[in-house]
Amino acid sequence: xxxxxxxxxxxxxxxxxxxxxxxxxxxxxxxxxxxxxxxxxxxxxxxxxxxxxxxxxxxxxxxxxxxxxxxxxxxxxxxxxxxxxxxxxxxxxxxxxxxxxxxxxxxxxxxxxxxxxxxxxxxxxxxxxxxxxxxxxxxxxxxxxxxxxxxxxxxxxxxxxxxxxxxxxxxxxxxxxxxxxxxxxxxxxxxxxxxxxxxxxxxxxxxxxxxxxxxxxxxxxxxxxxxxxxxxxxxxxxxxxxxxxxxxxxxxxxxxxxxxxxxxxxxxxxxxxxx
Numbered sequence: 001x002x003x004x005x006x007x008x009x010x011x012x013x014x015x016x017x018x019x020x021x022x023x024x025x026x027x028x029x030x031x032x033x034x035x036x037x038x039x040x041x042x043x044x045x046x047x048x049x050x051x052x053x054x055x056x057x058x059x060x061x062x063x064x065x066x067x068x069x070x071x072x073x074x075x076x077x078x079x080x081x082x083x084x085x086x087x088x089x090x091x092x093x094x095x096x097x098x099x100x101x102x103x104x105x106x107x108x109x110x111x112x113x114x115x116x117x118x119x120x121x122x123x124x125x126x127x128x129x130x131x132x133x134x135x136x137x138x139x140x141x142x143x144x145x146x147x148x149x150x151x152x153x154x155x156x157x158x159x160x161x162x163x164x165x166x167x168x169x170x171x172x173x174x175x176x177x178x179x180x181x182x183x184x185x186x187x188x189x190x191x192x193x194x195x196x197x198x199x200x201x202x203x204x205x206x207x208x209x210x211x212x213x214x215x216x217x218x219x220x221x222x223x224x225x226x227x228x229x230x231x232x233x234x235x236x237x238x239x240x241x242x243x244x245x246x247x248x249x250x251x252x253x254x255x256x257x258x259x260x261x262x263x264x265x266x267x268x269x270x271x272x273x274x275x
Contacts, residue, residue: 003027006034012200012228032151037196039155040094042188047099051152055102055187058148059141070111070134071141074103074173074181081172088168089161089184090258098186103162103169104142106134108272109178125178126273138182149187159184164259166266177271197236200228202243 003022007015022030052075059073076082077100085103086095095101108125115122124130146156162169162184169181190196205221226242233240241249254261267274 001031001035003030003034006031006198009198010034010201011203012232013203013224033147035198036146036150037155037198038157039188039190039194039196040092040157040186041191041194042094042098042155042186043191044097045099045189047154047187047189051149051154052100054152055145055148059145062137062140062144064137064140065133068111068133069137070107070130071138072105072107072110072179073141073145074105076101076103076173084172085162085169085184088165088172089159090164092159092161092186094157094186095159095184098188100187101159102142102145102185102187103173103181104138104183104185105173105175106131106138106180106182107178108134109176112178127275131180131267131272131274134180135182142183142185146185153189154187155190156188157186159186161258163263166263166270170270175270180267180270180272197232200225200232 001009004015004019007019056073060069064070076085079096082098082101083096085101086092089095108130112122112125115125142158146158149156160183162181166181169175170179173181175181202225203221205217206225222244226244229243230240232238233242250256264274
């Protein structure tokens with residue numbers, strides 16, 4: 001698909017802006033980025049040799065705050081371990097079936113060890129800022145890996161459910177203090193004849209603010225998005241609830257967090273002081 005066609009698919013409507021002139025290279029990159037969709041069904045087939053290492057190289061090419069590189073990734077290929085992680089993530093079968101699951105870790109342990117080796121306490125790691133840096137670094141690295149793997153013809157799915165039972169996940173991965181799994185990512189070769197429709201995103205009128213934040217156009221944008229997403233849900237044989245009601249249900253009650261309301265206490269127990 002062309003870049004303009006992909007933008008239309010991304011929003012469920014034709015672009016209301018003019019595209020700049022694009023080089024062949026730019027078109028190829030944008031086609032990969034704009035084609036992103038979640039893939040949960042994979043062939044029963046191992047990834048080609050060197051794929052994991054290539055994805056890590058792409059991940060390490062992402063930006064990182066102050067060159068702290070405060071993240072790690074645990075690659076899980078053992079079927080039994082994948083099955084246990086799938087159960088911990090709420091019974092997500094694609095975690096068990098994917099040939100590779102990447103567990104993206106906010107990692108301050110390496111920096112703490114460096115501080116101690118240099119006769120310092122590492123007190124600067126004991127604040128929300130440092131945990132935020134580590135989490136952002138992990139997310140940036142993961143997204144670079146996602147773009148790379150999709151460019152290779154692979155598919156992936158982010159797994160936020162890894163935060164449902166963080167203590168058990170930490171034991172499964174033998175994580176040290178000062179580390180935390182921010183999310184997982186199942187990776188595999190998309191199943192043959194799999195056609196996953198691109199899920200529309202919010203209109204730019206809801207997320208793009210020029211010079212200063214203004215929500216003036218948000219209500220109309222949300223109404224339009226509810227309509228488009230309802231149509232998408234009907235085509236996908238999903239409950240036609242739209243987006244705003246779905247999100248209200250998702251954040252409306254503590255129970256909807258599926259145990260993640262405990263994360264502050266969990267992080268303290270993991271060694272993150274969050275001062």
